[in-house]
Amino acid sequence: MQSAGKLMKVFITRRIPQEGLKILSAAGVCEASQWDSDEPVPRAELLKGIQGAHGLLCLLSDKIDAEVLEAAGPNLKVISTLSVGFDHLAIDEIKKRGIRVGYTPDVLTDATAELTVALLLATARRLPEGVEEVKNGGWSSWKPLWLCGYGLSGSTVGVIGLGRIGMAIAQRLMPFGVKRLLYSGRTAKPHAAEVNGEFVPLDTLVSESDFIVVSCSLTPETQGLCDKSFFSKMKPTAVFINTSRGAVVNQEHLYEALSSGQIAAAGLDVTTPEPLPTNHQLLTLKNCVVLPHIGSATYSTRGVMSALAARNLLGGLQGTDMPSELTL
Numbered sequence: 001m002q003s004a005g006k007l008m009k010v011f012i013t014r015r016i017p018q019e020g021l022k023i024l025s026a027a028g029v030c031e032a033s034q035w036d037s038d039e040p041v042p043r044a045e046l047l048k049g050i051q052g053a054h055g056l057l058c059l060l061s062d063k064i065d066a067e068v069l070e071a072a073g074p075n076l077k078v079i080s081t082l083s084v085g086f087d088h089l090a091i092d093e094i095k096k097r098g099i100r101v102g103y104t105p106d107v108l109t110d111a112t113a114e115l116t117v118a119l120l121l122a123t124a125r126r127l128p129e130g131v132e133e134v135k136n137g138g139w140s141s142w143k144p145l146w147l148c149g150y151g152l153s154g155s156t157v158g159v160i161g162l163g164r165i166g167m168a169i170a171q172r173l174m175p176f177g178v179k180r181l182l183y184s185g186r187t188a189k190p191h192a193a194e195v196n197g198e199f200v201p202l203d204t205l206v207s208e209s210d211f212i213v214v215s216c217s218l219t220p221e222t223q224g225l226c227d228k229s230f231f232s233k234m235k236p237t238a239v240f241i242n243t244s245r246g247a248v249v250n251q252e253h254l255y256e257a258l259s260s261g262q263i264a265a266a267g268l269d270v271t272t273p274e275p276l277p278t279n280h281q282l283l284t285l286k287n288c289v290v291l292p293h294i295g296s297a298t299y300s301t302r303g304v305m306s307a308l309a310a311r312n313l314l315g316g317l318q319g320t321d322m323p324s325e326l327t328l
């Protein structure tokens with residue numbers, strides 16, 4: 001671990017792109033200590049590293065709860081997370097202590113929407129299976145009935161959570177010839193008109209969609225939303241995609257739905273837990289494509305996220321505006 005010095009003390013929980021570190025060091029207002037590794041900071045090191053810190057730059061894999069806030073003590077002014085999702089932060093505890101929170105919306109929307117489209121197409125057109133067959137000699141000839149999947153043209157797509165990313169996904173899917181775009185959430189969205197989006201009850205979305213894309217935030221309301229009853233209402237030919245958070249899905253129920261043929265296929269960029277154990281039952285299924293939470297993983301996006309997280313941190317340390325402050 002690198003050592004911290006004077007000035008305001010900041011703890012960074014992981015190795016992050018240089019863009020953010022350069023901004024912090026150029027500002028000259030804080031001295032950072034960092035868990036200088038690509039792997040998560042062990043809890044004990046987090047509790048030690050944060051002691052007396054004025055600022056914390058953390059990741060979605062760091063659970064920031066009352067214990068961490070207590071360990072930090074009264075200096076802590078700001079938590080800047082290198083993510084748009086903030087379900088890993090105990091917001092009530094943070095708010096109670098008057099700590100400000102910065103996050104990284106917008107800058108990762110395009111990258112995450114692109115990845116979601118890639119995952120949808122890979123799952124629906126069975127790309128991982130096809131690649132595997134080429135390698136293992138299963139490709140014997142062009143066969144009319146082999147490796148057929150489902151296409152977007154003329155289909156109905158249902159987006160659960162037409163927020164920034166959900167909307168960007170819809171905009172990218174419409175040019176594939178999607179016939180109807182349904183969406184559900186807490187409120188109808190005026191911007192849905194751009195994609196001819198129809199605001200419908202969740203049950204309607206689930207039963208009428210050929211492709212269901214989950215892009216909502218994880219909240220107590222969305223936790224376990226996609227369960228046995230949800231999957232039982234889907235068409236047997238429908239494809240399920242989740243790039244939001246793993247906990248929105250009941251994975252045991254998803255496994256049953258996929259293995260029994262109740263639904264056609266699933267593509268997941270997020271799971272519970274992360275990483276998903278290599279012996280997990282979902283990984284035994286050909287009709288389930290699992291990615292290692294890479295929605296925002298382009299070089300440029302991660303660089304911009306790092307810079308934004310650093311600017312948010314500085315705003316919180318200096319008591320000035322943050323470029324992206326979460327309203328608590």
Ligand code: NDP
Nearest residue numbers: 085112161162163164165185186187216217243244295296
């Ligand atoms: P937004 O806040 O813009 O969108 C979240 C959406 O979730 C809103 O439209 C909201 O709808 C919806 N929502 C909230 N509660 C419900 C509910 N009960 N039912 C249905 N929809 C609901 O966030 P972003 O689009 O920027 O990000 C969304 C999420 O994507 C993040 O929270 C994060 O978890 C995940 N993410 C994953 C990435 C990856 O790498 N796979 C990368 C980036 C983000 P309403 O306004 O109607 O409540």
Ligand code: DGY
Nearest residue numbers: 082083084085108296
């Ligand atoms: C987020 O930002 O919430 C993603 O899950 C990772 O970019």
